[in-house]
Amino acid sequence: MQITALPGRDEECGAIRRLLGDLADGGGALVFHGEPGSGRTALLDHAHRHADGCAAIAAAGLAEEAALPYAGLQRLLDPVLDRAGDLPGRQAHLLRRALAGAGCPPEHRLALCLAVLGLLAAAARERPLLCTVDDVDRGDRATAETLAFVARRLRRQRVAVILTTTATPPAGLPTYRLGPLTERESAALLADRLPEPPIPPVAAALAAAARGNPQALVDLAGRLSPAQCRGDEPPPDAPPPDGALGRAYRSRLDELPGDTRRVLLLAALDEDGAPDTLVRAALASGTSIAALAPAELAGLVRVAAHRVTFPHPAARAVVADAAPLAARRAAHRRLAGVLDDPAHRLGRALHLAAAAAGPEPGLATELERAAGHDGGLRASAALERAAELSDDPVCAARRRVGAAAYAWGAGDARRARLLLAGLGPVPPAVAGRADLLRGEMELRGGRTPAAMRALLAAADALAGTDRALALTALARAGEVLCFSGEQYRYADLARRARALARPGDPPATELTSTYLAGVGATLRGDLEQAGPALRRVVVRGGQLTGQALTPAALTWAASAGLLVAVDGAAHRLAERAVELARDTHDLAALPRALELRATAEYWLGRHRAAAESCREGLRVARATGQVNAADVHLGLLAVLAAVRADRETCLRRLREIRDEPAPHRRPRALAQWALAVLDLTAGRHAAAATRLAELARPATGRGQVLVQVMATPYLVEAAAHLPHRPAAAAALAVFDRWASSTASPSRRALSARCHALLAPRGSAEAEERFRDALRLHPADADAFERARTALLFGRELRRARRRRDARDHLHDAWETFTLLGATAWADQATAELRAAGESVAAPDPAAARLLTGQQLRIARLVAEGATNREVAARMFLSTRTVDHHLRNIFHRLGIRSRTQLARALDQDVPVGARSAAGTRVSAGPGSGT
Missing domain, CATH: 1.10.10.10 (Winged helix-like DNA-binding domain superfamily/Winged helix DNA-binding domain)
Incomplete structure (x- = not known):
């Protein structure tokens, strides 16, 4: 496939074109410095493709010839050696002697360098000359020094020299450091390499796996199946070891001396990278850390004052895989021997486990205990190895499920699925835990029917041994039903939860069972029972401590707070869930916590904060493979953009939502809500009302009932312009029952506004309802919705020919929208003010x-x-x-x-900006003032 561009290398390609374009007036040089796979060779290819009208010579540094002085120079200059006769006799003699293998005495090196410069100048007399050397640092040192000398002296010659290196670049030359590609640049490279570009989450996953290395990305693209490209299967999470990048690192490794490879193996196996550990382990193996110097020159490792790192995970993997099994086990034992600090308990156990050759129950137990104090992917690896070292199949299965749970929490869903797939027949308690984890993973990033089956199976399996986990499975199943729009099935979950609840349950267990009861009562319309239960959940959530304090419990409490409209408390609980998930590195829980925080911020009128919460949730969801969660955040972002009348952003977010056949999924409902708001602001009232009315059928419990309740104010506003409003009236009846069951003045204000819109135009009822709404809107929160009410009231008054009364409310709306930066709504208020006979100042x-x-x-x-x-x-x-x-x-x-x-x-x-009444407007003709 022809690659027409080098994503992420625009600056470097521009430098090449400028160098070649200026050759008629004089030459110059460029050096490209970067790790293997960073695109150095591709840039040289780019130079040769754009060297129109130039002669060209090229070579590459070869490690096999590194001990042969001037071997690289001989290969490079061979095509133009016939011009050596143009040189002065002594220079020609020195050049031929050096290139024939006789070397060059130190006192004649300057003359030799000038001879090379003269030869290139002679070759460029007829037409400019491009000279490129790839990996100049890998060949012989004499060639590299000679070429650097020549490259500094090309100003008056029609010669361009371009060198690439992984080592320290030569001084005095224009040098470009090739950094990692961004996610967008990686996506562009994939689009150039694949027949069909992968969907955005897959492209993001591949970019993360490649760590910005272009060759790693190309290697990954070469192994990508059509199903992985579509997102139907998880993409590879690491470049293939036998790919071009892996082979490049392996060739560099093969050139290193034995001592260097031994210390390099210790560095590869010690993932902490602490120099003190490596120094002691190297001494224990009979060498020192200084032996890493050749590996650092070869670009295989970086040695800093406080850490030893590898330029790419592929380099670490190549070093470890290339070592014989016996050498790896010996290196692990040496590392374990120097990790005697209690803080390194898990690291020591992992090294001992890696050196073990068969079952060791004692070591397996130590791994499990040490993993409990660490967490993350290291804990997952520890429990997986503990399972392998166990001599009891039940213990092995339990530890494998634990390893999967740690992997899922760390954001590695693929690893978690592989660990669960390897389970054989297991006892019900272990099977229940596995199904609970499978269900959660399918809920966040897979198929909701499969999630529902797994979670109900988990609840059945755990009911007799662990009621708390069984209730957790039922609560997760409730999330599945709400996501898929099958709330009518929630009654069965609530019934099963009642059977599991006991008086005197621990706080976390009571919170879960009460939450299920409260949500079940809400969905069947029994708000008198739902309210107290859900408020009790909110209180319990704020009281949780110790092991009972989990992101899951806090998110259920935050959800309960939203259902009873205690937005401030819901926001605090969601924020606490976000902080706890971050502190415990529980990436799996973060998108849901951020979704609830964003929803609370929406109700509080903090739209910018809500959008930021959603953007963070989207990033984490995509990084962890939670495609369902990502779609929800995209839907919320689309709604927030639509509410601010940002059509372009709204439609862009909607295009990113996956196209799924299920008609009642929450992301689809959010998308319809967003489109309805765009319809409403564009005056397409019938289309907006139809979209919102079709979100759910509250009487049957099908569809996205909770989304429709949130969107009811927009449904009523659209329906107010239509002659027939049965759907809006029905939705408003549901909204009224909910609003009246809460203590939220903002919900009651929205209810009053909706009734005002449906009242006869110009009636006393409409005015009374609008005034009730303005009185109920909190003065210190949600200024946006209060301004929307003021705008609608002002419009109502203007249409009733009460323009003077209308202007007060329209001014309030305009000022608030302007200060909030809601330009489109401010424009609507401006238009209404002009229709009322006044113009607005800044x-x-x-x-x-x-x-x-x-x-x-x-x-x-x-x-x-x-x-x-x-x-x-x-x-x-x-x-x-x-x-x-x-x-x-x-x-x-x-x-x-x-x-x-x-x-x-x-x-x-400004002068003229006040009316006679003192407001910041100037009276227009016929205003009546």
């Missing part, structure tokens, strides 16, 4: 910088002469709240009186 920049939107509105009213009581009445606040805000306003502006406040605001307002 917001007060100084006050906007110092005051919140709420404080700015209060400050303007006070500056106009309104009393605190009048401000409270106009803004539907209490007088005490206005007093509190006014004190903060005085403090922030550094003033002490209302007169100073009026003067301070008046100084910042």
Whole structure:
């Protein structure tokens, strides 16, 4: 396949083209420095493809000839040696002598270098000359030094010299360090290499496996099956050892002396990379860490003051795989012998286990205990090895399941699946744990029917031996039903949970059973029973400590908080779940915790924070193979973009959601919600109402009932423009029952707004409901929804020909949207104000910088002469709240009186920006003011 571009190497390719383009006026040199596989050879190929009108000679450094002075120079210059006759006699003699193998005395080396320069200049007389040497550091040193000398002296010659190296580049030459490719550059390289580009999650996984190394990425692409490219099967997680990158490292390894290879093997097996450990182990093997110097020059290892690292995981794997089994076991024993600190308990046990030749139950037990204090992939490896060293099949199976759980928590779903696939017949308790883990993995990143089967089987298997885990399986099964839109089946889960619950259960167990009962009651419409149960879950979640404190328990508590609309508590619980997942490196739990945090932030009106939570959740979900979780975050991002009328971002996120046949999946419902909001803002009210009405059938429990409840305000707003509204009325009835069962003023405000929209236009009922909504919206939270209510109320009043009354609410909406950066909504408020006979000035920049939107509105009213009581009445606040805000306003502006406040605001307002009433607008013709 013809590669037309080198992704991630634009700067280097540009330097090559500039060098070649300027050859008519004089030459120059370039050096490309990078690890094996970084694209050095590809850049030389690029140079030769673009050397139009140039002669070209090329060579590569060969380790086999490293001991033969000038061997590389002889191969490079052989095509142009017929021009040696153009050189002065002494130079020609020195050149022929050196290239014939007779060498060059030190005192004649300058003359020889000048002879090489002269030969290249003579070869370039007829047309410019391109001279390239790949891996110049791998060949003989005399050639490298001569070429570096020549490369520094090409300014007046029509010669271009391009060298590549993995070692320290020669001084005095323009050098480019070839860094790793970004994820986007990796995706571009894959698209150039494959007939069909892989889907974004697969491309991201391959980029992570390649660590930004282009050759590793090419090797991975060569092994990618069509099913892996589509995402139907997990992609490879490491480059193939027999690929081009692996072979490159192996050839460098084969050139190293024995002592170097022995110390290099110790470094490869000691994944901690602590120099102190390696120094002691090297001494124990009869050598020293200084033996690594040739390996460092060869680009196989990097030795820093506090760590020994490998340039790529493939290099470490090649070093370990190339060693005989006996040598590997001996190296492991030496490393175990020097790890005598208690902090290295797991490392010592792993090395001893790697050196073991058969079952060792005692060592298996030590591995299991040490793994419990560590976690992550090392703990997974420890438990897998413990299973291999066990002489009891039941213990082996239990440890294998534990290894899979650690791998899943560390984000390696593929490893977890392989470990579970190797289980044979096991007791019910072990089978239940395995099914619980399988179910969770399928829920987050696989097929929900398979997840449901596994989780119900786990609940059955664990019911008699571990009720807490059985309840956990049922709670996970409930997540499956909510994800797939089959909430009508939740009643069966709640019934099974009641059978497992016992009086006096531990807090975590009680939380899970109560959560199942509360969600079940919510979904069957029994909100009187659901509310107390779910509030008890929220309280229990805040009280968890010790081993009972897990990300799963906190996410269930946060979910309960959202169901009873205690958004602040839900956000705190979700945030705590996020922090705990990060602290314990439980990557598997992080996307769900971030999803709940984003949902709480949506209800709190913190849309920017919600979008950031979703972006982080999307990154983690993709990195850990949780494709279902990734789709949910994409759906939420699309909704958040649509709410802010960002059509381009919304549609881009929707295109990234996988196309699944299941009609009621949560990501699909979120996508329909987002599209409906776009329809609504574009005036396509019937389309918006149809999309939202089809999200669920609450009476049957099918579809995404909870998503439809969240989207009901948009459904009602769309339906308000239609003559027939049965779906909106039905959805609003469900929303009303829920809102009235909570203590949330924001939910009741949305309910009042919805009723105002469905009331007869211009009626007293509509006005009363709008005023109720404005009074109920919290003054210190969710300014966006309050501004939306003000905009809708102002529009209602304007259409009822009450333009003066409308302007107050439209001003409030416009100012809030402007301060929030919600440009599209601010434009709608501007259009309504113009229709009401007024034009809008720019917001007060100084006050906007110092005051919140709420404080700015209060400050303007006070500056106009309104009393605190009048401000409270106009803004539907209490007088005490206005007093509190006014004190903060005085403090922030550094003033002490209302007169100073009026003067301070008046100084910042543009001329003509106030109406006679004092608001920041100028009256237009026919405004009635």
